[in-house]
Structures are given as C-alpha cells and as structure tokens.
Amino acid sequence: MQFVLGFLPPSMLPDVRDRLRTAFGPQRAEQRLDPLSQLIKSLISARTYDEVAWAAFVRLRAAFPDWSALGRADPRRIEATIDTVTFADRKARQLPVLIRVLQLRPAQLDLAHLADMEIDAAMTWLQGLPGVGCKAAAAVLNFSTLNRRALVVDSHVHRTVRRLGLVGRSALPSEAYAMLMAEAPEDWGAEDLFELHWLLKKLSQSICTLEKPACGLCPFAADCPRVDATIAAGAPLAFPAR
Numbered sequence: 747m748q749f750v751l752g753f754l755p756p757s758m759l760p761d762v763r764d765r766l767r768t769a770f771g772p773q774r775a776e777q778r779l780d781p782l783s784q785l786i787k788s789l790i791s792a793r794t795y796d797e798v799a800w801a802a803f804v805r806l807r808a809a810f811p812d813w814s815a816l817g818r819a820d821p822r823r824i825e826a827t828i829d830t831v832t833f834a835d836r837k838a839r840q841l842p843v844l845i846r847v848l849q850l851r852p853a854q855l856d857l858a859h860l861a862d863m864e865i866d867a868a869m870t871w872l873q874g875l876p877g878v879g880c881k882a883a884a885a886v887l888n889f890s891t892l893n894r895r896a897l898v899v900d901s902h903v904h905r906t907v908r909r910l911g912l913v914g915r916s917a918l919p920s921e922a923y924a925m926l927m928a929e930a931p932e933d934w935g936a937e938d939l940f941e942l943h944w945l946l947k948k949l950s951q952s953i954c955t956l957e958k959p960a961c962g963l964c965p966f967a968a969d970c971p972r973v974d975a976t977i978a979a980g981a982p983l984a985f986p987a988r
C-alpha cells in the first residue's frame with residue numbers, strides 16, 4: 747500500500763480500517779447519549795482527557811437532571827461542578843448561553859430535527875451554535891443516538907491522518923473532516939465512521955503517540971510516509987509535537 751500525500755483513493759480507507767481492526771479489534775458503541783447530552787459532553791471534553799471529561803459530565807448531569815435548567819444556572823455553580831476539565835471557567839460561561847440559544851427555538855432543544863437533515867446541513871446548523879466546532883458537531887451526529895454518517899476528527903485522529911498522509915500535513919481539523927468524508931466509501935454508514943474514529947484514536951494513544959511514536963509496532967510501518975526503513979525495523983522516533 748502506498749499513501750499519497752493529500753489524496754487517498756476511496757478504496758484505501760477500508761484497508762486502513764481493516765489493518766487497525768486486526769490490531770485493536772472491532773469497535774462498537776456500548777452506549778449512546780441523547781443528542782443534547784452528547785453536545786454538552788463534547789463541549790466540556792475539549793482539551794481534556796476522556797475519563798476526566800466523562801466524570802465531569804456525570805457530575806453535571808446529576809446537578810442538572812433537566813438540561814434546560816442550565817440556561818438559568820450561575821456559571822460559578824457550573825464551573826464548580828466541572829472544575830476538573832480544562833478551561834472550566836470558559837466552558838461554564840458557554841453552556842448557559844448555548845442552552846438559551848437553543849431555547850429560542852424550543853422545538854429544537856432536543857436536537858431531534860437533526861435526524862432528518864442532510865448531513866452537511868446538520869453540520870452547518872450545529873456549527874452555528876455558540877462554541878460548537880467541527881469536532882463537537884460531528885460527535886453529536888455520530889456518537890449520539892442520532893447515529894449519523896459523520897467522522898469525528900479530534901486531536902488524535904487529526905495527528906494520525908496527517909502522519910499517514912491521508913490528508914495534507916497542514917490540513918486543519920475541519921479540512922481533514924471534509925477530505926476524509928469525501929474519501930469514505932459511499933456504502934459506509936455511521937457505524938463504519940464510528941469505528942474508524944475509535945481505531946485511529948487507539949492507534950494515536952498507543953502507538954502513534956505525540957512525541958515518540960512506536961513505528962516499529964505500527965501496522966502502517968511499511969507504508970507510512972513519516973517512516974524510513976530503519977525506523978520501520980523497530981527503532982523509536984521522536985517527532986516534533988504537533
């Protein structure tokens with residue numbers, strides 16, 4: 747297999763998925779949140795370890811069993827509840843604003859209308875909400891009970907797809923999202939993109955790590971444009987952080 751920087755024939759993503767599946771096993775959703783809960787979780791998860799973000803989300807859910815109450819909540823109470831996440835103060839100010847914006851259109855508070863929108867329109871609609879970017883929008887669509895066809899490009903996926911040459915080295919996350927969505931086989935559904943996300947994330951967390959990827963252990967060692975033969979044979983490599 748030969749990756750070509752910035753361009754990937756549609757047939758290559760299944761091969762990437764299959765190699766990663768062989769390495770890490772199949773990935774399936776064990777539980778899915780409702781769309782609004784997923785949106786709130788995604789917003790408090792930014793730049794935060796998954797387990798820390800999940801614990802904060804659970805505390806927030808317990809403090810506000812009715813999410814609409816977040817719109818009237820004192821940001822200081824929210825911040826105290828999610829204080830373990832990065833930028834808790836900023837996120838605590840964002841959440842009430844988000845809920846109040848959604849409450850201007852009460853029929854859309856549960857985000858159920860996204861189930862029937864074209865995926866690009868749904869992404870655009872979500873990214874029009876305060877504080878919502880490409881990653882959070884795709885997470886709402888793909889990770890939640892909506893189970894829509896969108897690939898979540900978080901920092902882990904972003905790093906590995908650039909190193910692999912699946913997208914250009916300087917591609918922004920939103921650009922990587924667009925390129926990978928365009929390259930995904932037409933017959934791939936939401937579950938395929940869900941699995942690709944988690945497989946790439948596992949690769950990033952366990953082998954293609956930020957500073958010292960273990961290329962000799964990687965299923966792409968023979969093909970990856972970031973690796974020479976010496977490294978592919980097992981020598982560690984230190985990459986500049988990016």
Ligand code: SF4
Nearest residue numbers: 954959961964967970
């Ligand atoms: S070969 Fe190395 S740089 Fe390429 S994806 Fe694997 S771990 Fe990352």
